[in-house]
Amino acid sequence: MPETVEVRFKGTRKAYFLWTQPDPARVGDPVVVEAERGRDLGRITAVGDVASRKCGSGCSGCAVGEAAEPAPPKAVVRRATADDLRTLDEVRRDEEDARRKVIERVHGHQLVMKVSDTEWQWDRKKLAIYFTAEKRVDFRSLVRDLASLFRTRIELRQIGVRDEAARLSGVGRCGREYCCSSWLTELSPVNLGLAKDQQLSLNPTQISGGCGRLLCCLKYEHEFYVTARRRFPKQGKTITTAVGPEKVVAVDIFRERVFLRSEEHGSRIIPLVQLREEVDRLGAVLMTPEAGGGLALEAAEAPDPSDAAAEEDALPLAPLPESPVPANGSSTGGNGRRTGRRRRRRHRRGSSGEGPTGHA
Numbered sequence: 001m002p003e004t005v006e007v008r009f010k011g012t013r014k015a016y017f018l019w020t021q022p023d024p025a026r027v028g029d030p031v032v033v034e035a036e037r038g039r040d041l042g043r044i045t046a047v048g049d050v051a052s053r054k055c056g057s058g059c060s061g062c063a064v065g066e067a068a069e070p071a072p073p074k075a076v077v078r079r080a081t082a083d084d085l086r087t088l089d090e091v092r093r094d095e096e097d098a099r100r101k102v103i104e105r106v107h108g109h110q111l112v113m114k115v116s117d118t119e120w121q122w123d124r125k126k127l128a129i130y131f132t133a134e135k136r137v138d139f140r141s142l143v144r145d146l147a148s149l150f151r152t153r154i155e156l157r158q159i160g161v162r163d164e165a166a167r168l169s170g171v172g173r174c175g176r177e178y179c180c181s182s183w184l185t186e187l188s189p190v191n192l193g194l195a196k197d198q199q200l201s202l203n204p205t206q207i208s209g210g211c212g213r214l215l216c217c218l219k220y221e222h223e224f225y226v227t228a229r230r231r232f233p234k235q236g237k238t239i240t241t242a243v244g245p246e247k248v249v250a251v252d253i254f255r256e257r258v259f260l261r262s263e264e265h266g267s268r269i270i271p272l273v274q275l276r277e278e279v280d281r282l283g284a285v286l287m288t289p290e291a292g293g294g295l296a297l298e299a300a301e302a303p304d305p306s307d308a309a310a311e312e313d314a315l316p317l318a319p320l321p322e323s324p325v326p327a328n329g330s331s332t333g334g335n336g337r338r339t340g341r342r343r344r345r346r347h348r349r350g351s352s353g354e355g356p357t358g359h360a
Contacts (some may be wrong), residue, residue: 197229
């Protein structure tokens with residue numbers, strides 16, 4: 001039964017084919033496959049269910065994934081022989097010479113573009129040229145010039161700086177080869193929020209890779225940081241502890257510590273377990289999720305009995321006169337306010353002698 005195989009070529013280019021040979025396919029085997037115009041040579045990187053899931057997940061690394069209605073994969077022609085591999089080595093050695101010639105023609109046409117890499121098809125029936133540019137480039141005249149120079153089909157592909165770094169490879173700040181060139185086959189978006197959640201320096205020179213964009217490795221441990229911070233109070237939150245109100249200045253998720261600051265007692269560093277014990281000792285603990293991730297740690301203070309006694313001492317000894325209550329039961333209603341105003345006016349008229357006087 002035919003099975004799906006993933007075949008990778010130079011750089012990050014890949015495609016999916018069907019393996020119909022009697023002997024089983026193995027990862028790393030060189031194979032000759034059908035290309036758009038002619039044949040190409042690549043190596044198998046996934047076999048069976050793994051390749052089928054990749055092909056069916058809507059990847060954008062091959063023509064099958066880019067098409068609106070993907071065509072069924074073609075069958076692998078055959079395994080590559082030693083002569084096929086020697087031919088591929090000769091083709092790869094000629095690519096650098098082809099890139100220099102392309103750069104000369106680009107300068108001759110005064111085009112603002114950077115030629116990153118060139119790739120010959122195994123049978124030399126197509127030359128793919130990868131370039132980067134900040135703006136749209138009209139390279140129609142350049143294509144005609146290159147077609148007459150190389151006597152083959154010319155294909156120019158504009159790529160981004162991250163794809164350029166993946167094709168050219170290099171050594172990162174960690175001392176190892178770029179992830180995008182070695183094992184990271186799918187480049188996912190990386191935003192500045194990942195660095196903020198990990199409390200990293202927002203200096204672009206410290207969190208950027210060789211391509212000038214944010215490091216891909218910022219995404220590796222992001223889920224751990226988000227999960228760990230949910231156990232801590234949110235930074236900037238004021239909580240009530242054993243020494244009184246304190247503000248959470250910072251948290252150390254690795255050593256399980258919390259940095260607190262109080263206006264009266266200054267700063268202190270306590271373990272998270274001790275902070276929870278202090279808050280639990282004061283009263284019920286309310287753990288509510290905040291919008292920015294993390295939990296707000298609040299304590300409900302117990303009522304002080306002395307406050308209630310002070311309020312009772314402040315009450316007057318003589319009862320206050322009862323205010324008229326309107327018929328609807330609301331002391332703040334419109335009828336109650338009008339009744340109070342009439343009573344005050346009658347009181348003023350009686351005190352000034354304007355009202356009627358009685359005789360004994």
